[in-house]
Amino acid sequence: MRRLRLGMVGGGQGAFIGAVHRIAARIDGHWDLVAGALSSDAERAHQSAAELGIDPERSYSDFQYMATAEAAREDGIDAVAIVTPNHMHAAPAIAFLKAGIHVICDKPLAATPQEAEEIAAAVKQSGQLFILTHNYTAYPLIRQAREMIAAGELGDIRLVHVEYVQDWLTEESDSKQASWRTDPLRSGAGGCVGDIGTHAYNLACFVSALEPQSLSADLDSFVSGRQLDDNVHVMLRFTGGAKGMLWASQVAVGHENGLRLRIHGSKGGLDWSQENPNVMSFTRFGEPKNILTRGGAAATEAGLRNLRTPAGHPEGYLEGFATIYTEAANLIRHTDQGEPLPEGVHTPNIADGLAGMNFIQACVSSSNSNAAWTNLG
Amino acid sequence: MRRLRLGMVGGGQGAFIGAVHRIAARIDGHWDLVAGALSSDAERAHQSAAELGIDPERSYSDFQYMATAEAAREDGIDAVAIVTPNHMHAAPAIAFLKAGIHVICDKPLAATPQEAEEIAAAVKQSGQLFILTHNYTAYPLIRQAREMIAAGELGDIRLVHVEYVQDWLTEESDSKQASWRTDPLRSGAGGCVGDIGTHAYNLACFVSALEPQSLSADLDSFVSGRQLDDNVHVMLRFTGGAKGMLWASQVAVGHENGLRLRIHGSKGGLDWSQENPNVMSFTRFGEPKNILTRGGAAATEAGLRNLRTPAGHPEGYLEGFATIYTEAANLIRHTDQGEPLPEGVHTPNIADGLAGMNFIQACVSSSNSNAAWTNLG
């Protein structure tokens, strides 16, 4: 079974998420990074490629050209990872899809709903796989939570509370990471709501398997002069009567990357936090709280899938991200062989991407209308 | 300095909060319980009084008669504690106030806004003290948090997140405690929102010192047949632009008495939970999180007031409650001597009671109007 060949768009020197994708792709040994358009600046692109051991011949300065060239090679890439700012997702995604190359794309899907629709159309037309790296869905205990809920262990789900709180934008910042995330031209209409709100929303929906119906959102920009929201308050309603609250913030001092999910049903409740992702509390009504551990006692099938180390040997952010890449490899191999997809594989896809875009739009629109209830249908 | 004499209305055999008030009154040695109308059932009232060592002569079966009789005694009670269900607060409160006796009353203030107004009028007219037992405001670290915010240690307050979550009403219940709390005739228009939502709201306002402006509320009753809300979602707006979220629930499986307050400002953030009330985390932007302990390093003046044990020797729910009684005694002694009130004493009062009633009304009204924004002014 040969390693798959990966290309990358974006992720040159100084980038954050590009390096994460590369480590994630390496961890389980299913991928080799062999090509890249790592920067729109040609010089920087080639230096970055050299550092990463990419053959100069396959270091490109233009993603369109790269798509064409790689599609033409016998040893062309199996998939491309797109790790640029939001406004630079659509064009390369579409280019590679059209070239018959699978796409692994960072979130949110795009900067605008129109771009999102164009990507979706290209996915449909191309028949290629499109994988969105909502990496938090790949933590083993998150998979286990989803499976427990599906098995009815919490009873009827009544409440979903999700928060994703950080503090790095508490003050004005001109770092590379901050500048594009607070720029509507590069991020789109959502700031915090797009950058991390979509993760929270995606995670809540993934685990609960509830269908969101409508929301009421109150967005703020607490830092003077900032053009996009840095704090997001949302009340959620789901089909069937469940309710939720979502809080996303980048100005909550004291929080580094505080993604937390709590779900309560008629029979039980769950509580999980990303910063210590190897434990989850679970309570059956009337019984003591259980501390479930990754791979530990009472682990379910989904919770045991994709483990690399036994309980007590913590896995983290990169391992979750790696699972996305490993399952992407799994999907690609089956798809390319024309085999049916295996069960138990979950990779966030174009539908998740569109749902995230809807969420951003609904939040912005609701907030602009004094938090009026807005459909998510 | 003689001990003050306390009477009690309600709190007979089988009651919960009456026993709490009695312990709270004993802890610091400022009070003797000497009279009571402990039950509306005469037999039960007298048995309860006997068990508590109350002189049979001062065990009453009628609170109105008790007010008159105690006011007439030379050794009459200095204050009465009213620990009945909500709909039975107004009549005794007014009776004792009119009789010139200070009132310590459980929360929420009353079952209806009209009753609340009548109590308020009686307070004004009588000139007596009225103390509402929002006991959670008396935890030392809560006092410290309030003082730190007032001193500007968090900068401009941007965000207030408060939650008060329990699970004891997850299923239908006919316990004594449950039955009146889910009965509109005895509780008023709010169920969970009145019983614990008001605590959360009061705590958030007490600590932040923000002025609430309006709210959008989504109330639910998840248990079939229940007449009052058992889950409360609220988005808050404060004067000056701060925002908040409040979640109160009695169906959140896995939570016993989960009152938690988080406040974030432009310079720092605080996080405190009632179930382990002797610690609070505090982060200055850009610095490591500090774990502040009750009476420990960096304790402030307000945080050191009313301590009974050194750091590491946990105080709990009853000690906080006791502080309300101790400060009530302090106020009463000064008031009755015609002395100016001492600084640093905080006892929730009639204004807090009215604010709580406004909150309940606004939540119910908002929720009935599809979570429309409703003024709290």
Next chain:
Amino acid sequence: MRRLRLGMVGGGQGAFIGAVHRIAARIDGHWDLVAGALSSDAERAHQSAAELGIDPERSYSDFQYMATAEAAREDGIDAVAIVTPNHMHAAPAIAFLKAGIHVICDKPLAATPQEAEEIAAAVKQSGQLFILTHNYTAYPLIRQAREMIAAGELGDIRLVHVEYVQDWLTEESDSKQASWRTDPLRSGAGGCVGDIGTHAYNLACFVSALEPQSLSADLDSFVSGRQLDDNVHVMLRFTGGAKGMLWASQVAVGHENGLRLRIHGSKGGLDWSQENPNVMSFTRFGEPKNILTRGGAAATEAGLRNLRTPAGHPEGYLEGFATIYTEAANLIRHTDQGEPLPEGVHTPNIADGLAGMNFIQACVSSSNSNAAWTNLG
């Protein structure tokens, strides 16, 4: 049922533990403090008594005289609380016992083994009750742990790990509390080992119900010039083959009052910490860890005894201490009525006191012999 009458020796202005005893005695309403020899300084004794509302006639400057006088009164005290430094336990304890008055005494039992034996002899001869305030044994979850172990829920006990760590003596100190605790004339041969090591040892034995056999101890005094130990390392062996470790320290920076007990058996393990005493973790081998809460789901009979508040409403140090006083009252009432003692009551007694003295002696002796194994039999 009348309240019992309490006298106190020690505990005048500025004392710490005397105030704790007084609150503990008040909490459940079984005691009135009516007499005292609160200080060996007559002036201070009387001022202290006046502040506490003790009738001047019953404020004594001499405990011997107090014992005689109180024994002679028809309304004389039922018991005396001795809250002086260690070297001042024996004389008053013996005086009151001889006068036919029950004794409640702070720990450790005495400053020297000889004094301890004299107290023990006086207890035996007098037939009076002697209660040692090892208050930590009265936390509800500690009682529950003991009951769970007795019921075999942990299987055969293999391991006991107890630590009691503080940091307040990290540097030289001349505070009132520090000075006598580091003075061999007032504390006896043990410093940290007597002050808090005995608590740890007592708790470990109380909960495990194991019989200690021998120990190897390494005592240190890290602060230059200090005459008594401030850090204690002990390895323990119990009859039947169980093993243990005990660490007590007053120089462990970052610890306020860190008493923690862990017990592991062939079937399960327990973990409890005093600073958040309302939770305890319990794991059955091969199952997820359970978080047991005071009075919560799965609480046992012993864990539900002496509760004042429901789960989630934290009780603390003073409530545990109060339970000692409440059970002392219970014992005294039964004893004085000639009734058999009720089941389920546990108050540390003279045997615990002697065991603690043996422990101190064994630790000091072992440490002086290069940590040689020393019998505890």
Next chain:
Amino acid sequence: MRRLRLGMVGGGQGAFIGAVHRIAARIDGHWDLVAGALSSDAERAHQSAAELGIDPERSYSDFQYMATAEAAREDGIDAVAIVTPNHMHAAPAIAFLKAGIHVICDKPLAATPQEAEEIAAAVKQSGQLFILTHNYTAYPLIRQAREMIAAGELGDIRLVHVEYVQDWLTEESDSKQASWRTDPLRSGAGGCVGDIGTHAYNLACFVSALEPQSLSADLDSFVSGRQLDDNVHVMLRFTGGAKGMLWASQVAVGHENGLRLRIHGSKGGLDWSQENPNVMSFTRFGEPKNILTRGGAAATEAGLRNLRTPAGHPEGYLEGFATIYTEAANLIRHTDQGEPLPEGVHTPNIADGLAGMNFIQACVSSSNSNAAWTNLG
């Protein structure tokens, strides 16, 4: 800069630690696994190699032959990872060292002191690098702790407490992992003390930089019929007067992989636990406890080295292990170029291995002599 070429001895199908080494080697992209003697069973060796994409030509069934063959190739391996049970460390280590190939070896160093000495002699003679995978030393906060102590932030170190507790051997087990770890022929004289006690000891010494002087150890085997220790109690003395305690157990029910280190000095204290390795508490005497996070506020130079993700994005066990491989690559590149070694690189080496063997021997010997103090010099 080419990737280094790695070979592996052991780690065939069903092995645990071999897979960990392979992931660790991949994470940072410095290594390619190109050769192996993955099992002593030839069939199994080749199947395992095939699964890992190793060229069949470089899949060996004999490590001695592999050493010779790889040394002869122009593209021969740069280093070999030895991941066999303890008794199979010495022979391959010596073979590869003699062949001029660097060795990365799992811990403990060997099954017997004689084997350990032979390895040490071969290291010395060969001039090759020898790296022992005490992976826990590579957690970023552990590096930071070491640096903080070296900088004097804790003052004079007084106390070192380390524990490493698991429960997987609570009952008799015949799993592959259990069987060799409880077999003196394959593990050597130490069971739990060798398997995890050496990790604890190494970590304590690494971080504190104290020189161990002597120990008193009490070893037990609680499971009937087990030939090696499953629980280890140790008191430690260090040069200069610091003291320590070490507890290692594989029968402590409720613990998965509970490695915890606490160090207290005259000015401050540290507390770190492996199961949530991204936080560490640090207290300066008289100040509130600080929660330090991996890469967060107040991170030191050593704590920022080798980070892959920002604070709040947890790294775990594999990332720590990967750092050993990355720093090994760093050392090898410098060494092979004849360059001086860079500063700030820490890889456990042959001296650590010998110290661990001394520790095992001293523990076993002390325990056999009733816990007599035994030199570690």
